[in-house]
Amino acid sequence: MKDSLGTSHSCPSLKSLSSNIRSLFSHCGSQNKYKRLDAKLEKKMIEVKRSSSGHSNFKSINSIILRFPRFKEGLKNIKGVFEQYDEDANGAIDREELKRCLQKLQLNLKEQEVEDLFSSCDIDGSQGIQFNEFIVLLCLIYLLMERPSSPHNTSKMGSPELEATFDTLVEAFLFLDKNGDGKLNKKDVLKALDEESPWEKSPAHISKSRFSIKSFLHAIILHLIV
Helix, strand or coil, X not given: CECCCCCECCXXXXXHHHHHXXXXXXXXXXXXCCHHHHHHHHXXXXXXXXXXXXXXXXXXXXXXXXXXXXXXXXXXXXXXXXXXXXXXXXXXXXXXXXXXXXXXCCCCXXXXXXXXXXXXXXXXCCCCEXXXXXXXXXXXXXXXXXXXXXXXXXXXXXXXXXXXXXXXXHHHHHHHCCCCCCXXXXXXXXXXXXXXXXXXXCCCCCCCCEECHHHHHHHHHHHHHC
């Protein structure tokens, strides 16, 4: 964007998102504590990538930023869904509430899979799923669920608008996943960020070389709801 003097100004939303995404790479340690869940999600993302045949509505990270108002619109009713499953109204969903949530969504998962999903999405370690974590959790559930067999029932979660938002978020991830392995490559993502946010170059040392759909969703959603 340029002012009347021709001076270029960077988009504040892009700068904030850039900081959020870069922070994902700066966490210490590379041990994957949730290998089972992440392996399933990576496999699912690879399947989605292949089925898309390389088509994407995104051309740059800035084109993702431009979709933020639509993302917010798609997520506006999710607070009611969160409150529905937060049965004791304490501001967080515990393990038992999550199990009942999964039952209502008719998602049959084993006990260990439920534990993996809960622990992986409990990003702040509070032993409860906060609102922003719940949005990530719902998107992961959406990815793991199978499409309805009936061609007349294409909605998996009962909310076509929410599913369309999740589909677009996943598409944004896949746009950045250049090699299609279900994880974002550090080199490709930071190159794209540096091209569109030259005010903030990547640090010389970054511990993580790749990050998952879960981490990407958390960065985007945290940016949208704050």
